[in-house]
Amino acid sequence: MSTTLEATKDTSPLAKLISDCEELIRDTSLSTVQAWKERTGGIAIGFMPTYIPRELLHAQGVLPVGIMGAGDIEIIRGDAYYQSYICHIPRSTIELGLNGSLDCLDGMVFPAICDVIRNLSGMWKMMFPTKLVHYLDVPQDFHAEMGGEFYRHDLEALSAKLVEAGAKPLTSEALAESIRLYNENGRRVRALYDLRRREPWRVPTAELYVILRAGLILPVEEHSIMLDRFLELVQAEDDRTPMDQARVILTGSFCEQPPLGLIKTLERAGCYIVDDDFVQVSRWFKHDISEEGDPLGALVDAFLTDAFASPTRYIDEDEKGRELVERVQSSGAEGVLFCAPSFCDPALLDQPMETAAVTRAGIPWTAFKFSEDTGQFQVIREQAGTFADSIKLWS
Amino acid sequence: MKEKEMLAVGIDVGSASIKLAIIRDQGSEIELLYGRSERIRRREAEEVAEGMFASALEEVGLSKDDLAYIATTGEGEVVQFRTGHFYGMTTHARGARFLDSETDACIDIGALHARAILMDNRAKVLGYRMTSQCASGSGQFLENISRYLGVTMAEIGSLSLEADEPEQCSSICAVLAETDVINMVSRGISTANILKGIHLSMAGRYSKLLNSAGAKKVALVTGGLAADVGLMAALREVAGAGKNPLEIRSHEHSALAGAIGAGIWGAFRARKVEKLGATLAGAGAGK
Numbered sequence: 178m179s180t181t182l183e184a185t186k187d188t189s190p191l192a193k194l195i196s197d198c199e200e201l202i203r204d205t206s207l208s209t210v211q212a213w214k215e216r217t218g219g220i221a222i223g224f225m226p227t228y229i230p231r232e233l234l235h236a237q238g239v240l241p242v243g244i245m246g247a248g249d250i251e252i253i254r255g256d257a258y259y260q261s262y263i264c265h266i267p268r269s270t271i272e273l274g275l276n277g278s279l280d281c282l283d284g285m286v287f288p289a290i291c292d293v294i295r296n297l298s299g300m301w302k303m304m305f306p307t308k309l310v311h312y313l314d315v316p317q318d319f320h321a322e323m324g325g326e327f328y329r330h331d332l333e334a335l336s337a338k339l340v341e342a343g344a345k346p347l348t349s350e351a352l353a354e355s356i357r358l359y360n361e362n363g364r365r366v367r368a369l370y371d372l373r374r375r376e377p378w379r380v381p382t383a384e385l386y387v388i389l390r391a392g393l394i395l396p397v398e399e400h401s402i403m404l405d406r407f408l409e410l411v412q413a414e415d416d417r418t419p420m421d422q423a424r425v426i427l428t429g430s431f432c433e434q435p436p437l438g439l440i441k442t443l444e445r446a447g448c449y450i451v452d453d454d455f456v457q458v459s460r461w462f463k464h465d466i467s468e469e470g471d472p473l474g475a476l477v478d479a480f481l482t483d484a485f486a487s488p489t490r491y492i493d494e495d496e497k498g499r500e501l502v503e504r505v506q507s508s509g510a511e512g513v514l515f516c517a518p519s520f521c522d523p524a525l526l527d528q529p530m531e532t533a534a535v536t537r538a539g540i541p542w543t544a545f546k547f548s549e550d551t552g553q554f555q556v557i558r559e560q561a562g563t564f565a566d567s568i569k570l571w572s
Numbered sequence: 573m574k575e576k577e578m579l580a581v582g583i584d585v586g587s588a589s590i591k592l593a594i595i596r597d598q599g600s601e602i603e604l605l606y607g608r609s610e611r612i613r614r615r616e617a618e619e620v621a622e623g624m625f626a627s628a629l630e631e632v633g634l635s636k637d638d639l640a641y642i643a644t645t646g647e648g649e650v651v652q653f654r655t656g657h658f659y660g661m662t663t664h665a666r667g668a669r670f671l672d673s674e675t676d677a678c679i680d681i682g683a684l685h686a687r688a689i690l691m692d693n694r695a696k697v698l699g700y701r702m703t704s705q706c707a708s709g710s711g712q713f714l715e716n717i718s719r720y721l722g723v724t725m726a727e728i729g730s731l732s733l734e735a736d737e738p739e740q741c742s743s744i745c746a747v748l749a750e751t752d753v754i755n756m757v758s759r760g761i762s763t764a765n766i767l768k769g770i771h772l773s774m775a776g777r778y779s780k781l782l783n784s785a786g787a788k789k790v791a792l793v794t795g796g797l798a799a800d801v802g803l804m805a806a807l808r809e810v811a812g813a814g815k816n817p818l819e820i821r822s823h824e825h826s827a828l829a830g831a832i833g834a835g836i837w838g839a840f841r842a843r844k845v846e847k848l849g850a851t852l853a854g855a856g857a858g859k
Contacts, residue, residue: 445649563697566658570841570844
């Protein structure tokens with residue numbers, strides 16, 4: 178029986194696939210990326226969480242590599258760069274940079290997540306002066322003539338820097354093909370999220386999460402094949418039967434990611450996670466990017482008009498939390514777990530507005546914090562377990 | 573008014589033993605049809621649970637299809653054939669309320685920790701306090717001490733009641749407490765006085781937990797240690813003294829409270845989901 182990731186002694190193809198992905202994630206020295214570079218002669222560029230236009234990098238022959246912190250590795254030098262009231266992911270990223278784990282990367286792109294990550298991009302420039310460092314200053318104005326122009330200019334600047342670092346020049350044909358490949362990948366990811374919403378016992382979040390994390394390291398073509406294989410395997414798992422668990426949405430973990438043990442703990446505590454904001458880059462857009470017309474324009478337009486609400490995006494006249502309430506309603510969720518990293522400004526500044534919105538909508542919620550190196554989950558287990566009980570018995 | 577009968581099984585997987593209860597719920601009437609506790613010893617918990625489940629159904633003359641819900645609690649996540657799982661606090665509160673309808677609090681004393689739970693008259697948990705990771709307030713600690721002293725767990729209670737000059741030991745740390753016991757033995761303190769001292773020390777911790785959880789009137793002791801008459805006497809002595817005396821009670825089925833509570837909540841949940849017109853498989857999706 179392989180009902181959870183715990184089936185480590187299980188030698189089924191699904192267990193093997195999940196175990197391979199976990200190994201890929203644990204390999205902070207990025208040996209897979211190094212092997213890809215040796216095989217293809219291409220360059221690899223790292224990027225921090227939330228969103229970057231991977232299509233652009235792919236079109237120039239670059240392997241985009243998601244750097245989502247370092248889990249629970251010991252931080253020796255990283256702590257010297259940040260105060261104690263700063264989250265964990267910048268210090269673990271610095272640790273990876275300084276201990277040589279990221280040597281195979283030819284550069285880093287830092288999307289506009291928060292001031293801490295903005296500062297990290299500056300520090301990276303000083304620490305690694307020979308490598309490409311780009312702060313992707315995404316627009317917070319979503320009008321085509323203003324924010325659109327600004328973003329297009331930023332993408333062109335990034336593209337030029339990639340060429341300087343050894344990438345191929347950007348062509349419309351190559352970008353169109355890359356958009357097509359990432360659209361295919363995005364459709365598969367959305368299909369898995371849809372299946373999990375309908376039958377969460379079939380797609381445990383701990384498994385879906387590691388499959389998505391693998392997509393931050395592998396070339397998109399390989400990852401799409403992996404997604405197909407995963408879908409096929411979970412659909413064939415007859416042993417997975419539904420249990421009476423509370424259906425919840427997990428939100429707040431869009432940048433620093435929780436330890437895998439925490440995700441498993443939440444599921445074991447009686448929660449079916451039917452939606453989340455993990456590995457957002459793979460689901461940043463609600464639909465396919467247009468494959469018609471100017472591909473760079475399509476990338477810009479998608480960013481302006483089709484992105485998920487995220488604490489890293491400015492919301493002008495809209496209401497913070499409205500989209501979260503809609504996601505709860507459309508997914509049949511019964512509650513919300515606000516699961517934010519300690520000291521995460523974007524997540525924790527939005528939380529009061531989001532909790533107010535879900536409270537107004539009569540949706541139960543609970544909140545807790547984590548760090549990527551959290552090792553003790555007992556308190557969170559109690560909180561999530563009693564929350565699930567309260568939903569099942571008292572809602 | 574009698575409602576449709578719901579049969580449910582509650583399985584409480586503890587660190588030392590597994591408890592199983594079969595509940596018949598007819599709406600306003602709830603009945604305990606079967607209850608049993610079994611030590612896990614060196615076996616796989618899931619195997620023990622499976623064996624207990626099969627023999628319980630056979631004994632009562634039921635089949636799995638007769639059950640509306642199989643509920644687990646404690647470490648019950650290992651039981652793969654469950655319908656759903658309820659957290660320990662939720663189930664002990666319900667079990668305590670079933671065993672004694674006058675109780676407004678309970679204290680679950682298990683092998684590895686103790687937990688005081690405050691509840692309302694629907695057995696909804698209002699608050700709780702639990703021991704930290706230290707083992708000195710637990711059944712496992714008492715078992716270790718009984719081994720050092722060369723007495724069985726069954727003898728502990730009656731021996732403690734014979735004490736005339738109890739010797740208090742550390743209530744903070746199991747290691748210090750065990751050192752205290754070794755010193756007491758070398759000083760020639762009688763076994764009865766050592767045991768009563770340990771019981772008083774544990775009772776002091778439990779009483780503080782109950783007070784800080786907000787217990788006001790009657791507290792039922794749940795978990796296996798409720799059968800220890802020496803501990804119960806010490807707890808009554810400690811909790812009954814002071815500014816806010818609390819009545820401490822136990823029940824012959826106290827050890828089964830978690831399993832009973834799980835079974836009752838299972839039947840409740842099955843009825844609730846049926847009324848919603850949904851299914852137990854992710855009931856919210858059907859709303």
